[in-house]
Amino acid sequence: MPRKNAKKAKQEEPELPLETKENKIETTDDGIDESSAVAHRLASKQREISISEFFAKNRHLLGFDNPKKALLTTIKEAVDNSLDACEETNILPDLGVSIIPFSEDRFKVIVEDNGPGIVKAQIPKIFGKLLYGSKFHTLKMSRGQQGIGISAAGMYGQITTGKPMQITSRISPKKQAHYYRIKIDTTKNMPVIVEEADIDWDKPRGTRIEIELEAKYFKGARSVDDYLRQTAIANPHVTITYKTPENQEIVYKRSTDQMPEQPKEIKPHPYGVELGTLDKMIKTSEVRKLKSFLCSEFSRVSSKVAAEICQKAEVSETMPLGKITDTDIERVFKSLSAVKIMAPPTNCIAPIGEELILAGLKSVIEADFYTSKTRTPCVYRGNPFLVEVGLAYGGKQPADQLMTLFRYANRVPLMYQQSACAVTRSIVNTAWHNYGLQQSKSSLPMGPVALFVHIASVWVPFTSESKEAIAHYPEIIKEIKLAVQDCGRQLGSYLSHKRRLLDSQKKLDYLESYVPHIGIALREILSLTEKEETKIVVTLKDTLKKSRMPGVE
């Protein structure tokens, strides 16, 4: 209804509660009489809910609970996307992050990268539509998974300030950059282009996003500063130049030029598939026959394995997928788990590696002892994943506080909901007193320790869309525990070695303090000259020093 006639129309036809056009469509096949009027009244209120409306109302699910967290989440989503894009196209990431204060509770966030840029036609959808992206349907490790984050950040900015998001992106030095100002039509979950233009840009390639939003800037734990520092630890190949709201410039320079290995996309593994999913795969596959379907749509299903699956299911290998019955599908499904199939390939995940974890830890934590462990990959619900742990002990870390825990998923630091996370559960359930640390029941251990835990997976199961904590899958908890225990044992031997050294040092110090007295006594007994006495004292001290070899008790 066009706006200018709306009110008039309303006044002229005020009594059409059930006869409006909209409701007529809904109820044509169910005539309205008095006895069914109630059901019709209810029906008239049913409506589709757009995913943007849903998340606008439930924005705490996306990490936009409050102005402090909103600032962090916005930057996190933009940085995640930039890093993913650079790595996927083998570009060493150079990121710029700026927070410009407009007032105490209003800021502009700018994140700029040197990535591949975004094709013009994709820009409005990527930034102006929730649930749009390239990573959801791909079994491959990446930071983003859902296609919600960055558009949700733009939507939050729009809700709190009314301002559209700004995007500048250039895909080649031979082309101009595309500039967009975009809002989201939350009722339809569709982008609204406020402005678009081709512009000159001094960058040959890259993407820059600007979001104005209601926010609060603070320092310390869970701040943007903290997040960027933690990002640098797990991403030693990244350079980030960060301009704080106080106009300070902080640069995290890359410590390696070596890009992480490119993870490869894999097909689903038969052990992780569910009956309904198999059903859908069979009904939408372009392959014609059962055996070739099994071979081509799953990972690790060789011709021999496929034949075995068909045989166990008592369904012909050449069964055309178009003719397969529901009972057949159920039998195939059952034999999928009955046949022995190799674990999925693991080049779909790229660990940071023990060496770079150590380097990362050393770059931010001054400690006396470092260790790290990268486990071999495992599988949960068909998804390959692996766990890596790094540990730094001693230095200036406080001895009378709980351990500092850095949690990461696919190289992204997890800043909130520590207590709800599978990582925390695993650490709390590890017996740290075995490794020389104090620990109260259901609590992190105490001591001058920083622990770094990274889970890398083609699909990280988070406890909410805001991706703050990892869900409690038993396979994941077990792997974290094993990796943590490995580092714990290293710490344990370091500490007991250190204790032994300290003990022997004490004994030697004690003995050494007696040496001059022995000298005096000998001189008196043997009537030695002072020179002879000095010689004896020096010899004795030397002997003691020589026995003070590391590890000698």
Place this chain on the structure above:
Amino acid sequence: MPRKNAKKAKQEEPELPLETKENKIETTDDGIDESSAVAHRLASKQREISISEFFAKNRHLLGFDNPKKALLTTIKEAVDNSLDACEETNILPDLGVSIIPFSEDRFKVIVEDNGPGIVKAQIPKIFGKLLYGSKFHTLKMSRGQQGIGISAAGMYGQITTGKPMQITSRISPKKQAHYYRIKIDTTKNMPVIVEEADIDWDKPRGTRIEIELEAKYFKGARSVDDYLRQTAIANPHVTITYKTPENQEIVYKRSTDQMPEQPKEIKPHPYGVELGTLDKMIKTSEVRKLKSFLCSEFSRVSSKVAAEICQKAEVSETMPLGKITDTDIERVFKSLSAVKIMAPPTNCIAPIGEELILAGLKSVIEADFYTSKTRTPCVYRGNPFLVEVGLAYGGKQPADQLMTLFRYANRVPLMYQQSACAVTRSIVNTAWHNYGLQQSKSSLPMGPVALFVHIASVWVPFTSESKEAIAHYPEIIKEIKLAVQDCGRQLGSYLSHKRRLLDSQKKLDYLESYVPHIGIALREILSLTEKEETKIVVTLKDTLKKSRMPGVE
């Protein structure tokens, strides 16, 4: 591409990575050359993600983490919908819940109600589409809010068993019932009708849903049995007939014929609106001028208040909404919070009431002392809400364990994530030793106590879509604490009164044990007969008994 030609086509034209029709559409306005090939390759992978795909992959967000929880969530979603429909149409709810075991990990769930039924055209959408419903856009207390639950339960059944959901619904005794078998096309988030028919049904009105699913049945805390029992406590007007998988019939009969008051729908309150939301409201309103817009679209905005808002914002009252600028909107927004406006009406929420809470508690917990408190409504982010608390002390409840906590939101028991809930936070932060209970730090108090906490709101902010815990809004935590403290004080005076009674009883017992000796002594001193002695003893005991009045020390 039709399936039978697919493979052939693939073999004949193997080299079309960037030239396929789909990609051409996406990239027409950005010519492909070598320097921009990377961006085009990335673009070719971008896709829309349907909300059903999203939740199928993330089904733990909806409460389908594992087979045990899936059974509970399925029943919970169906029962929520049935109760909402009955109450909205003023029907005393009679529900049937059955769980039929097919094997150890496969069940059929049937939930049947005597509600108003569902209009034929709506059935496929309500059950075969996520994010479709009547409650999301309505500011009124109800159990369902999101339009996700029941279709997600059907989707879970479909994913794990391949079977469609079955729905039978009848809207009038004068019509036949509609019968549907429905699946969800998860790629499109659209219903697929497997079967539809008009059938005879012995029920004059109502809805019956049947879902076959992978599940696990168990008893005890967080079981379906537990959930139905807790539902009965908070819904004394409901009768539920429950047939367990072991074919036992458990009936929770209604204890009152009085329906809860019907909550009324309200408009948003100006204090809860955000700039972007105001912007959207102004741009989509059918009203023409600013002042009338303010009066008609918000609650508690009288003509006088609207005039004040316009004046403070320095925008004309008669400003046509079509001509209003972004700066105007921002000024109106700011003056919304600067003007004093009455709190929102509270008939949009219907408390259970102190009396019915007591009745509910008494029906399931045998205790020595009961108390309850219904607070007056408050507001968070513009949403009215209220808190009610009930407490039962003593009886056969164990004294050496933590308090039993029953959490409810809009009359629905919350079964999981107790530690993540604002209710728990509020109780843990209450100083229970003031009320005579022991309590360790950051823990629930210990003792033979059951606590019932209900939060009723037009929009309950849950920590996840599975609606298991309430988010930590400071306003909500504060209200819960106040209500809990009120009941705590009642408990405190009961306990200290009881302690005083006990003390005085002890003293009297002690005195009473001396009475016979006094008798003997008096007889000896005064040379009384045995009869006289007995009389004195009786008189003395009587005197003591009379002094043993409650509260006397």
